[in-house]
Amino acid sequence: MEGYEGFKKDVFNYTGLDLSLYKEKQMKRRLESRINRLGKNSYKEFFQLIKTNKEAFDDFMNYLTINVSEFFRNPEQWKKLEKTILPSLIKESPNIRIWSAACSTGEEPYTIVMLLTRFFPLSKIKIFAADIDDEAIRKAKVGLYKEKSLENIPKDLRDKYFEKIGNSYKISDEIKSCVEFKKMNLLADEYPKGFDLIVCRNVMIYFTDEAKDQMYTKFSDSLRNGGFLFVGSTEQIISPSKYNFSSEETFFYKKSL
Numbered sequence: 357m358e359g360y361e362g363f364k365k366d367v368f369n370y371t372g373l374d375l376s377l378y379k380e381k382q383m384k385r386r387l388e389s390r391i392n393r394l395g396k397n398s399y400k401e402f403f404q405l406i407k408t409n410k411e412a413f414d415d416f417m418n419y420l421t422i423n424v425s426e427f428f429r430n431p432e433q434w435k436k437l438e439k440t441i442l443p444s445l446i447k448e449s450p451n452i453r454i455w456s457a458a459c460s461t462g463e464e465p466y467t468i469v470m471l472l473t474r475f476f477p478l479s480k481i482k483i484f485a486a487d488i489d490d491e492a493i494r495k496a497k498v499g500l501y502k503e504k505s506l507e508n509i510p511k512d513l514r515d516k517y518f519e520k521i522g523n524s525y526k527i528s529d530e531i532k533s534c535v536e537f538k539k540m541n542l543l544a545d546e547y548p549k550g551f552d553l554i555v556c557r558n559v560m561i562y563f564t565d566e567a568k569d570q571m572y573t574k575f576s577d578s579l580r581n582g583g584f585l586f587v588g589s590t591e592q593i594i595s596p597s598k599y600n601f602s603s604e605e606t607f608f609y610k611k612s613l
């Protein structure tokens with residue numbers, strides 16, 4: 357379909373989101389199937405729709421950002437975090453600072469909080485979570501989940517922190533209150549600093565190599581020396597030393613100056 361270049365410019369001017377930093381083939385395939393399904397014939401018509409109809413705009417952002425998530429996604433990696441990485445980080449830094457960098461609808465930051473309850477009382481836990489998608493953040497703050505996304509939660513934590521409401525499960529307010537949510541665009545905004553652990557999983561896959569390069573540099577700057585970056589299952593960093601990272605365990609990179 358013609359018109360993607362113009363569409364990227366329009367979207368950038370309208371939202372500040374730079375689609376050219378997302379992998380093009382994948383993005384076009386997704387958008388064009390969306391456009392066809394909406395009965396539109398071109399990127400221009402589609403842009404007119406999202407510009408004039410708030411619901412269509414929210415839908416577009418939602419669709420674009422792919423919010424799929426679950427608690428303890430890839431459980432064996434969370435085990436590594438719990439048994440190896442967290443104990444050593446906490447030893448060095450008892451007031452551990454953690455950032456869930458593309459937190460989607462909350463499963464990831466709430467997983468981190470539940471793990472931290474193995475080390476601290478809830479009253480001592482505060483972590484930072486951000487995502488570009490307002491609607492995902494809104495859902496995270498509500499904290500209602502389908503059973504499917506709870507499958508990997510250890511039983512004791514699931515029994516303790518979830519209440520069944522109809523066909524959904526509500527996460528407890530005490531877990532929710534440990535997370536500070538914020539809207540943030542990882543491709544454009546300034547990164548906060550001074551973290552012991554940054555969790556950024558299943559979002560890098562959507563970005564071009566140039567975008568990834570910038571993000572790894574910024575994540576490295578945001579970590580204290582000795583801090584860790586935790587990435588998704590298909591997101592290993594090709595040349596970690598370029599960013600002062602060393603690969604300690606698969607999917608965990610330690611900043612070592």
Ligand SMILES: C[S@@+](CC[C@H](N)C(=O)[O-])C[C@H]1O[C@@H](n2cnc3c(N)ncnc32)[C@H](O)[C@@H]1O
Nearest residue numbers: 421423425458460488489541542543557558559
């Ligand atoms: C597939 S979800 C991953 C959620 C979670 N990290 C996990 O692994 O389960 C990808 C998330 O990245 C967010 N995202 C996409 N582009 C982003 C950007 N430029 N800045 C911040 N978040 C972004 C989306 O809104 C979405 O919630």
